[in-house]
Amino acid sequence: MKVTIRFIGNLLFILILLAALFSYAMFQGGFVSWFLFYSYLPILLYHLCLLFYPLNHWKVSRTLPRRIVQAGDAIDVTIHLERKFPLPLYYGVVEEIMPATWNRLHHDYAFLNEPDHVTIDRTVKKMKMIGFKKQLEISYRLENLPRGELELQGVRVFISDVFGFVKKEHIFPVQDELIVQPNTREIRLLDRAVSFEQGQQVVNLFQLENTNVATGVREYAPGDRFSWIHWKQTAKNQSVMTKEFEQARSDSLFILLDACIPKRKNPLAFEASVELTLSLIKKLEKGTTNIELLTVGKETKEFTLRESNQGKSDIRYYLTKIQPDGDGPFSGALKELMLTEKRMERLVIITSTVDDFFRQTIQELRQRTAQIVIFYIQGSKFILEKEQDMIAQIKKSGIAIHLLTEKEWLTTPLEVSIR
Incomplete structure (x- = not known):
């Protein structure tokens, strides 16, 4: 509808301008008035050609050097435009149509206290002098790509004459998908007898086998x-x-990822949770017989990684596209999971939310789980005093809970303790 109205408006403008110049020449007479009228005729002819020019007949394609990249990577994109009839055009504007999911950055976790740093405007518009060219190439660079399945939906092409009297645009549905996988960090597993500030000895307690008896x-x-x-x-x-x-009661390690929507949204904290989950799986997979990943959100997803690496690609793909979607608090979803899930001997919980109901649920879970380790990921400014008290109470009950703030994420390798 808008295209039709614009076409009619441009056509009326050209005809009215022609009628005005003709009337001026007829009533005024003389060389100057008729010279102006005939001088405008070529411009009129060009405007009419541009008005009826089939912009939608252009062929537009896009070239991506890679379809699978890592979060934080950069990629060069090239848009190819091809037309058959070389009508002279002064300039053209090419714009990428991107969904809102592109307006994020894979940011340094040093900004856990400033989650607004991950939001930007990725508008890509390029102006190109066209002239008589039949083929054009527009190149641009996308940097600091965020994790997820990112889709380039189309290309908008805008053309105009020199004076801006006639303007035309068309959206070409050129779709390309880019899979941005989460990063993995190098992890150092600390001895059970040390903390983040002490010692450097490395040991993986989850990999120790029951060979004492x-x-x-x-x-x-x-x-x-x-x-x-x-x-x-x-x-x-x-x-x-x-x-x-003596055979251990269970040879499976359960990693539980909080995928519920928190009351205080911090996109960076969730991104760090996903990265830590994948990094732990990569670190522990060689020494643990079975690793089971459970993501708790709107629904619970379960993946099993065995010695044969079966399920590893499924886990990576799912962690690539996962976003927080749980309606209720994580503590409530964890309580429901306790009632349905089988006994878990070794459990790692990765979350960015701690409340009093979570503390109660963990203490109940402790009665049926031999070993629980909790990683609480959050910016230091987001941690309230009452949450610090809850963390202290959880520690007093004999449950290991480790706080990972921006300070810990600045350490390379990332030092964590699974005691």
Whole structure:
């Protein structure tokens, strides 16, 4: 409708201007008035050609060097325009049509206290002198890409004459998808006897096997460790014998990610939670038999990563597109999960929200879980005094809870404790 109204308005403007010049020449007479009228005729002809020029017949395409990148990366984009009839054009404006999801940055977590830094205006408009060219290329660079499935929806092309009397535009539905995967950070797992300010010894407690209690001996089997050999029985039986150990109640490590919408929104805190989740999985996958990831939001999603790496690509893809969507608080969703989920011996909870109901739920969960580790990710200015009291109460109850603020995220590698 707007296009039709604009077309009619431009056409009327050209015809009225022509009629005015003709009337002036007829009534005024003389060389000057007719000279002005005939001098305008070529301009009139050009304006009419431009008015009826089929801009929608242009061919527009886009070139992306990569379809899968990491959060924070930059990518060069090239838009190709091709037309068959080289009508001379003074200039053209090419604009990318981007959804609101592009108006974010993958920012440094040093800005956990300033989440507004992640929002920008990514408007991309380029003006190009066209002339008689049949083929044009417009290049631009997208930097600091945010995590997610990002879709370029189309290209808007705007053309005009020198005086701006005739203006035309058309949107070309050129769709391209860019998958921006979350980053992984190098992690150093600290000894259970130290804190963030003490010591540097590295140990992964979740990778320790239950090899302290030997319940018997058996013949050696391929894959048994050298340290498991029972030398006395080997010498006695004249064959290699290995120790049998008490079986652990569960060989699975559960990582629980809070994907609920918090009362105090901090997009950077959630991005840090996703990055920590993927980084922990990458760090622990080699030494843990099974890793199970549960994301708790509007619905609970569960992924299992086994020794065969089955499910690893599914986890990475899901963490690429996940956004907070849970309607209620995380503590309520965690309470419901307790009633339906099987017993979890080893549990890591990654969240950016702590409240009193969460504290009560964790203490109840402690009765049925052998080991719980909580990572609370938030900017230091967002942590209220009552939340600090809750963290202290959780620690007193024997549950490990570690606070990761902008100070800890500035450390490379990121030092965390899973005690």
